[in-house]
Structure formats: structure tokens, C-alpha cells
Amino acid sequence: MKTVLCTALGLVLAASLGYSQDPAGSKNPGAPGAPQAGGEEDLDKAAAKAGTMTNYSCTITLKAEGMEGEGQAIPPVEIQIKPDAPWYLKSGEIEAYRKGDALVVKEGAAWKRLERSDGGAKAAQALRLVRGPHEILINLKTSSFKEVKKEDSEGGRCFSGDLTPEALGQFAMGRIPPKSTGTAKVWVNAEGVVTKYEVALESKMKDRAGQEITVKRTSTVEIRDIGSAKYDVPEEAAKAFEG
Numbered sequence: 001m002k003t004v005l006c007t008a009l010g011l012v013l014a015a016s017l018g019y020s021q022d023p024a025g026s027k028n029p030g031a032p033g034a035p036q037a038g039g040e041e042d043l044d045k046a047a048a049k050a051g052t053m054t055n056y057s058c059t060i061t062l063k064a065e066g067m068e069g070e071g072q073a074i075p076p077v078e079i080q081i082k083p084d085a086p087w088y089l090k091s092g093e094i095e096a097y098r099k100g101d102a103l104v105v106k107e108g109a110a111w112k113r114l115e116r117s118d119g120g121a122k123a124a125q126a127l128r129l130v131r132g133p134h135e136i137l138i139n140l141k142t143s144s145f146k147e148v149k150k151e152d153s154e155g156g157r158c159f160s161g162d163l164t165p166e167a168l169g170q171f172a173m174g175r176i177p178p179k180s181t182g183t184a185k186v187w188v189n190a191e192g193v194v195t196k197y198e199v200a201l202e203s204k205m206k207d208r209a210g211q212e213i214t215v216k217r218t219s220t221v222e223i224r225d226i227g228s229a230k231y232d233v234p235e236e237a238a239k240a241f242e243g
Helices: 002-015 040-050 122-129 133-137 165-171 235-242
Strands: 056-065 077-081 087-091 094-099 102-107 110-114 149-153 156-162 179-189 194-206 212-224
Touching: 040 133, 040 156, 040 179, 040 194, 056 133, 087 122, 094 122, 094 235, 102 122, 102 235, 110 235, 133 194, 133 212, 165 179
Parallel strands: none
Antiparallel strands: 056 077, 056 212, 077 087, 087 094, 094 102, 102 110, 149 156, 156 179, 179 194, 194 212
16 A cells, blocks of 8 residues: 555656635535636636645545556545644655655654655655645646636636646656646636646556556645644654754
8 A cells, every 4th residue: 555655646646736625615616617718817816826825734635547556545645734834744544744855754653754765664755745735836827728718616617728748847746758648627716716626647658568558647636724724743743853
């Protein structure tokens, strides 16, 4: 399980464009509507606003098809962020706090600072790759899409389209296979707040036998508690950062 989680995080997490609770006015953001062209100004404003978020929670859900370990469940990643505090991250049984490049992981009842050289904790190390939605959305603009389409959803709108090759590099960590394409959807509520986004990447690559395969990686991010995320960093975890 941890091997699958590590692989998926490295390939999918950073491609995330999040929340299990809907903010007021954004229930069922995926409700169908009639697709229309336009809405670029609204999308740009919402993405720019999301890029300034400093206090919120989110859930990242991962789905990978065509990869080794396909069919095994990948635990969602929970993130909590607030000003002047380490980020809290949780995926399955892994709990961690991250401050800059420093990562502190819970081991039993204790907290330990995890160095990059600790090769036996690959799944936990993968949490270093997680980017917050504000870091992703600050780079999202109309120009990230070949064409923007919009449709009404309950309490807001959904913007979608095919990503440009340049945008693929922004939303995916590491090298992108040459034969790759991607799409993104962004849900915005009536207040102009991004409540959810999804990035889907599809790549053609060779397997170990030299056969071409199609790998699909989808990351869905749901955002909640904007401006009201609250959590306390355990004293032992805080001390581990000093070490």
C-alpha cells in the first residue's frame, strides 16, 4: 500500500488543480448545465483570489489507471494550512507536519524529523511533494486552457477545458512524457470562491516489456474552512523541527 501511495503521490499529487464539506452556496458543484464559451474574467479573478489563501483545509483524492498497483485504494490526502504554522498532512496512517523543507512524521506516539536521506520512509517522503491549492491556482489563468468552457452548477459555475502544453508543466511535478495531454475543471461558487478543482492527465509511455500503454492520473481537490482552519501543533512535533 505504501509503495502505491508513494508512486501515486509523485505522479499525481502535484498535478492537483479541494473539500468534503461545501461552503455556503456551493452544494453539488458538479451539477450539469449547458456548456458555454467565455467566462474568462470570472475564472481569472477566482483563481487569483484562491492564490492568496493562507488559512484553509482541503482534501486531495487520487485516481490512477494503467499504473503498477492499479486497483489498490490510494488514501486521500488531508491538508490543513494556517499562517505562521507548519502544514498538517495526513494520508492513511501517515501523519506529518511540514515547514518549508522540514518534515516531521508521527511514529507511534512520538514525532520525528524525517531527513531526505531516510530511505526507509518513501511514502512519508512523498508528502514533501504535496503542493497546496493556493500554490497551484495562483498559476491558473485563462491562458492555461486552449479554450475555456463554462456551465452553470448549483450555486455557481464550472469552468473546464484542455490544458496547453505549457500548463501541463505547471501542474505536474517532474518530467512529463512527450505524449501527454491534460484537462482541468474548476468549480467557483456565487461568491467567486474556488471550491473544487480537478486535473486529469493522460500519457502514452512504454512498459517494461516495451509495449505502449496509456496511463491516466486524476487528482480532485476539495477546499473548505477558508479563513477558519484551526489546529494545534503538538509540542513534541514543534520541538522536532528545531532538531
